[in-house]
Structures are given as structure tokens and as C-alpha cells.
Amino acid sequence: MTQPLDKSPQSSTPEHASDANSTSRSPKRRCICCRGNGGKYALLRFVVAEHAIYFDLRQKLPGRGFYVCAQKHCLEKAFASAFRRVTKCGPQNLGDSCEAFVSDILLPGLRKRASELLRAGMQSRQLLLGVEGVELAAKNDTLGCYVLATDASAATAQKYRANATRKGLPCIELFDRTYYGRLFGKSDKVVLGWIPGTLCEEFYAIAAAIGRLDPTMNTCLTASDKG
Numbered sequence: 001m002t003q004p005l006d007k008s009p010q011s012s013t014p015e016h017a018s019d020a021n022s023t024s025r026s027p028k029r030r031c032i033c034c035r036g037n038g039g040k041y042a043l044l045r046f047v048v049a050e051h052a053i054y055f056d057l058r059q060k061l062p063g064r065g066f067y068v069c070a071q072k073h074c075l076e077k078a079f080a081s082a083f084r085r086v087t088k089c090g091p092q093n094l095g096d097s098c099e100a101f102v103s104d105i106l107l108p109g110l111r112k113r114a115s116e117l118l119r120a121g122m123q124s125r126q127l128l129l130g131v132e133g134v135e136l137a138a139k140n141d142t143l144g145c146y147v148l149a150t151d152a153s154a155a156t157a158q159k160y161r162a163n164a165t166r167k168g169l170p171c172i173e174l175f176d177r178t179y180y181g182r183l184f185g186k187s188d189k190v191v192l193g194w195i196p197g198t199l200c201e202e203f204y205a206i207a208a209a210i211g212r213l214d215p216t217m218n219t220c221l222t223a224s225d226k227g
């Protein structure tokens with residue numbers, strides 16, 4: 001499947017991308033289920049400690065890590081057999097079922113991580129808030145991706161999707177303006193943008209995972225389909 005979802009903001013590649021040519025900085029990880037490769041943030045990390053499996057949201061827990069694509073298909077396979085095959089222990093620590101893990105642990109974790117990244121992005125000025133900054137960065141070719149509130153007006157959404165397509169950049173539509181208002185203490189942030197970098201990469205990967213795994217979220221990523 002080649003969905004526009006998998007267009008990544010930089011050279012870091014999601015699981016389906018094949019060649020590891022040129023400048024990709026982050027080491028490749030391999031999914032224990034489909035054997036697909038991905039950059040650091042494209043796959044979910046798990047670790048084993050004291051005979052139990054833990055989900056490593058921030059990819060920082062000590063110990064030997066192993067990776068699963070943030071896709072229903074691979075997660076189901078992991079719960080059915082791959083966790084046990086690889087770790088010699090069952091996934092009961094992660095929840096009663098794959099569905100329970102996704103809804104009770106994974107998705108709340110990803111949303112929390114997305115908030116952390118947005119805050120870190122604002123503090124380090126890698127996240128641009130508001131139309132002026134975003135448009136200036138786009139003009140100077142220093143934009144990594146667009147972010148739109150999910151309740152942006154149809155005209156705004158259409159405009160920035162088209163800009164993103166023209167620039168060959170992703171346009172992430174995640175969270176509504178109330179959410180951004182709460183996060184940044186300012187009202188009405190509808191258009192945001194990331195400067196390229198690891199925060200941008202990780203945010204993109206998380207938004208893509210939320211979009212794939214949460215059918216109730218009005219999340220969508222659009223991007224140019226020309227390579």
C-alpha cells in the first residue's frame with residue numbers, strides 16, 4: 001500500500017520505504033512482525049524487564065529494545081505470537097488484548113507525547129505558531145511540515161493542503177483549536193508549522209500512528225504524492 005500517510009517530512013523513512021540511501025541520520029529499526037524497516041520514530045519500541053514487556057513511549061528505557069510498526073496488523077500479530085517468540089514472555093503486562101493496549105495505553109501515550117513535543121517545539125522555537133511565521137518559513141524553504149487544527153475552516157484547510165502539496169511537504173491535521181489554545185495559552189491557533197529536525201520527525205510519526213490507530217480521531221495527513 002502506498003498511502004500519502006507515509007510521506008515523511010524528511011529523509012527518515014516509514015516502514016515501507018525501502019532504500020537506505022543518502023542522508024538518513026537515524027538508525028533503522030526492524031519490525032518483529034512484518035520485518036519492515038523504519039526510522040527511529042516510525043516504529044514503537046518495547047523492552048523486557050523482569051519477565052514482562054513494557055511499551056517504551058519515549059524510546060529511552062534501558063534494556064534491549066524491540067520494535068513493532070504502529071499499525072493494527074503488526075500489533076495484532078505481536079500480541080498473537082511475535083511478542084512471545086521474541087521475548088519468551090507474554091504480553092499480559094500490556095493489557096488483556098491488542099485492542100485494550102491500543103485504546104488504554106498506546107493512544108493516550110501517543111497523545112501525551114504529541115503534547116510534550118509541541119511544548120518542546122514552542123520552547124525551542126522549532127514550532128511556529130500562526131500564519132505569519134509559517135508562511136515566512138515556507139517562503140524561505142525552512143519549513144518541515146504544516147500542522148492544521150482539525151476544525152480549521154474549509155477554506156483554510158484547502159489553502160494549506162494545497163500549499164503543502166506544492167511544496168512537497170506533509171500537512172498534519174491533528175487536534176482542534178481548543179486543544180492548541182489550552183496547550184499554548186493563546187486562543188485560536190489554527191495554522192502551525194515545524195522547522196525540520198527530530199521534533200518534527202517524531203511529531204509526524206506520532207500523528208501518523210494516531211491517524212492509523214484511532215478511527216474516532218479526525219486525523220489526516222496529506223502530502224504531495226510526487227516523491
Ligand SMILES: [Zn+2]
Nearest residue numbers: 031034069074
Ligand atoms: Zn510491521
